[in-house]
Amino acid sequence: MNEIEYLIDIALKNKNNSYSPYSNFKVSCVVKTKSGAIYKGVNIENAAYSPSLCAERSALSSAISEGEREFLYIVITGDSHDTFPCGVCRQFIREFADDKTKIIIANSIDDYQIFTIEDLLPHSFSNKDLENR
Ligand code: THU
Numbered sequence: 001m002n003e004i005e006y007l008i009d010i011a012l013k014n015k016n017n018s019y020s021p022y023s024n025f026k027v028s029c030v031v032k033t034k035s036g037a038i039y040k041g042v043n044i045e046n047a048a049y050s051p052s053l054c055a056e057r058s059a060l061s062s063a064i065s066e067g068e069r070e071f072l073y074i075v076i077t078g079d080s081h082d083t084f085p086c087g088v089c090r091q092f093i094r095e096f097a098d099d100k101t102k103i104i105i106a107n108s109i110d111d112y113q114i115f116t117i118e119d120l121l122p123h124s125f126s127n128k129d130l131e132n133r
Helices: 003-017 055-065 087-096
Strands: 027-033 038-042 071-078 102-108 111-115
Touching (some): 003 038, 027 055, 038 055, 055 071, 055 087
Parallel strands (some): 071 102
Antiparallel strands (some): 027 071
C-alpha cells in the first residue's frame, strides 16, 4: 500500500464515525501534515441544520488546533461517487493549502483523483490579498 492508499484506507474506515442523521450522507476526511502527523474528521450535523460541520473543516480544525499549519495531503471520501468539497470548505482549505498540497478525491484505494487547491478554487481570495496590511 502506498502513502496515498494508506490515507484513503484510514478515511474509508473512519467514515462510519460520521454523525449525519439528517442527510444520511457520510463524509470522511484525513489530512497528513508536513510534520508527518495524521488527523481525521467527519461531517457532524445538527438538528438546527446550519451549525453542521463538513468533514474537511472537522479534520483541518483538529490539526490546526494541535498547532499544524502545513499540509501534504487532504483526503476526502463520501457517500457519492467523487465527493468534492463544498464551496465553504474549498475556501477553508485555501487558507492552509499551498500548490504542493495534494487534495485526493477518493472512492476506494484504487479509484481516486488528485487536485490542487488552484484546480478546485481558481482565482481565489486568500491571505496573499491581505499582505502588507
Ligand atoms: N459534506 C461534507 O462533509 N463534505 C463535503 O465535501 C460535502 C458535504 C457534508 C455536509 C452534510 O453533513 C452532508 O455532507 C450532506 O450535505
